[in-house]
Every structure is written in structure tokens, then in C-alpha cells.
Amino acid sequence: MEKTKEAKPHTWDECTKSILPVRDALEVLSGKWKLPIIISLMFGNKRFSQIAKEVPGITDKMLSKELRELESNDLVKRTVYDSIPVVVEYSLTEYGHSLEIVIKTLRDWGVAHRKRMMVES
Amino acid sequence: MEKTKEAKPHTWDECTKSILPVRDALEVLSGKWKLPIIISLMFGNKRFSQIAKEVPGITDKMLSKELRELESNDLVKRTVYDSIPVVVEYSLTEYGHSLEIVIKTLRDWGVAHRKRMMVES
DNA sequence: TTTTTCACTATCCTTTTGTATACTACTTAC
DNA sequence: GTAAGTAGTATACAAAAGGATAGTGAAAAA
Numbered sequence: 001m002e003k004t005k006e007a008k009p010h011t012w013d014e015c016t017k018s019i020l021p022v023r024d025a026l027e028v029l030s031g032k033w034k035l036p037i038i039i040s041l042m043f044g045n046k047r048f049s050q051i052a053k054e055v056p057g058i059t060d061k062m063l064s065k066e067l068r069e070l071e072s073n074d075l076v077k078r079t080v081y082d083s084i085p086v087v088v089e090y091s092l093t094e095y096g097h098s099l100e101i102v103i104k105t106l107r108d109w110g111v112a113h114r115k116r117m118m119v120e121s
Numbered sequence: 122m123e124k125t126k127e128a129k130p131h132t133w134d135e136c137t138k139s140i141l142p143v144r145d146a147l148e149v150l151s152g153k154w155k156l157p158i159i160i161s162l163m164f165g166n167k168r169f170s171q172i173a174k175e176v177p178g179i180t181d182k183m184l185s186k187e188l189r190e191l192e193s194n195d196l197v198k199r200t201v202y203d204s205i206p207v208v209v210e211y212s213l214t215e216y217g218h219s220l221e222i223v224i225k226t227l228r229d230w231g232v233a234h235r236k237r238m239m240v241e242s
Numbered sequence: 243t244t245t246t247t248c249a250c251t252a253t254c255c256t257t258t259t260g261t262a263t264a265c266t267a268c269t270t271a272c
Numbered sequence: 273g274t275a276a277g278t279a280g281t282a283t284a285c286a287a288a289a290g291g292a293t294a295g296t297g298a299a300a301a302a
Binding site: 032 | 269
């Protein structure tokens with residue numbers, strides 16, 4: 001009964017079935033800093049200034065903003081210890097750790113990509 | 122001979138060994154549109170307006186810009202057929218196809234993520 | 243003859259992202 | 273007393289990304 005003019009089989013629906021979940025993932029992980037921060041936390045719980053040292057180039061403002069977003073998406077946990085100078089520790093949640101395979105895949109591709117760039121130059 | 126004050130073992134070098142390749146990958150793939158465009162081309166070679174239809178929400182301007190960038194990174198190939206109305210076909214290069222596993226991993230995570238969001242709401 | 247298709251480009255605008263610099267308030271070390 | 277480390281926030285600004293709308297020129301369809 002529909003009047004949509006489709007004469008030939010289209011890849012449209014299979015295509016959006018891939019695009020939509022990828023967009024969901026990108027919404028949470030997009031930007032220059034979120035994955036590097038998560039990687040840094042994969043090597044252990046860290047304090048604010050430690051992360052700042054391990055993620056090259058990030059400013060305090062960006063780190064603060066990105067950590068807040070990651071926390072609100074339940075990827076990172078923020079724990080405050082009211083010790084003599086207050087200490088704040090960031091850690092990956094279990095859900096955050098589920099990104100390990102995504103990061104490994106991306107890192108492997110990045111390594112191959114860099115190798116390729118070197119050969120070209 | 123170096124005066125850098127490092128008393129305890131640091132995760133710094135292992136950490137940057139992961140961060141740098143991931144940044145290399147992000148540089149090529151970052152933004153809202155590049156991966157969706159690549160996904161669309163994984164389902165077959167397409168013309169400009171076909172891609173525009175399959176990637177929901179993209180404008181001509183963005184599509185044009187992103188295709189140029191993907192082409193300059195050797196992920197996408199642009200072929201002009203000088204037929205009666207000129208036809209331009211876009212296809213993935215072999216290198217572009219090497220992103221299949223990255224996209225699959227990201228899509229799987231995105232599917233799980235969406236499922237998780239639904240439960241929460 | 244007007245509209246549509248094709249593959250874009252041009253212009254203007256808003257939003258997001260990122261940078262730089264300074265500042266808070268407390269404590270320990272020199 | 274001064275500096276450095278703790279975890280950030282405030283302000284101002286620049287740059288990049290993205291969105292909305294319109295236009296191009298040729299040909300084919302209505």
C-alpha cells in the first residue's frame with residue numbers, strides 16, 4: 001500500500017543497522033580526549049594531576065570537563081578521600097573496562113596506519 | 122646523568138604507547154560523519170546523492186568535505202565517469218576496507234550500549 | 243516550460259572544542 | 273616567606289565543526 005518508489009533492493013536498512021549503533025558509540029566517545037583518558041585509567045586508578053601528566057597536551061579545563069562527561073556516562077568513577085589534603089581518585093567502572101576491546105582494535109589500526117604513513121613519506 | 126626525579130616505576134611509557142596510536146587513528150576518523158560514510162560504502166560503491174540518502178542527517182556540504190578528506194587519506198576512491206550526465210562513483214580502497222574490524226567492534230559496543238541505555242530509562 | 247536530477251560550491255551562522263592565563267584554599271617542604 | 277603540590281574553577285578568546293539555505297549548469301522528464 002505504500003507509495004515509496006522502490007524498484008530495486010536497497011542496502012538502506014542493513015546500512016542504517018550499522019550506522020545507528022556506531023553513532024551511539026561515537027556520541028559517548030567522541031572528541032580528542034575521552035579515549036586517551038580512558039586508556040590512562042586502564043593502567044591503574046589515578047588522581048587528577050596524574051592523568052594530566054599522562055595525557056599529553058590536555059589542559060586542566062578539558063580534563064575536568066571530559067571527566068565529568070565520562071562520569072555521567074558511567075564509564076569513570078570519582079572517589080573523594082577526605083584525607084589531610086583532599087585526594088580525588090578516578091577509576092574505570094566495570095562498564096568502562098568493556099571498552100578495552102574497542103581501544104585495542106583502534107590501537108592496532110593506529111599502529112598499522114602510522115607504519116603506512118612512514119613508508120609513504 | 123638525567124636529573125628527572127623518578128623514584129617509582131611509572132606507567133607513563135606503556136600508557137603513551139597506547140595513546141599515541143589511538144590518536145593517530147582518531148585524527149583520520151574523528152567527527153560525526155566519517156565512519157557513517159565508510160559504513161555506507163562498505164555496502165557497495167555509491168554515488169554522491171546515494172550516500173547522502175543513506176547517511177541520515179548529513180548535508181551536502183559536510184558530505185563533500187568529508188569525502189575529500191577520506192580521499193586524501195586514501196580510504197576512499199573517487200571515480201568520474203564522463204557519461205552523458207557526469208556520474209561520480211565513490212568506493213572504499215583496500216585500505217578503507219581495513220577499517221571493517223574497527224567498525225564491527227565499535228558497532229558491537231554501540232549495540233550493547235544502546236541496550237544498556239534502554240534498561241536504565 | 244517548469245521541474246527534477248546530478249554533483250557539487252558559496253555564504254552565513256551557531257555550537258562545540260580547545261587554548262591561555264589567572265585564581266582559589268589548604269598543606270607541606272625548603 | 274616562598275614555592276610547590278592538591279583539585280580544580282573563572283574568564284576570555286580563537287579555531288574547528290557543523291547546520292541552513294541558496295545557487296550553479298547541464299540534461300532529461302513532466
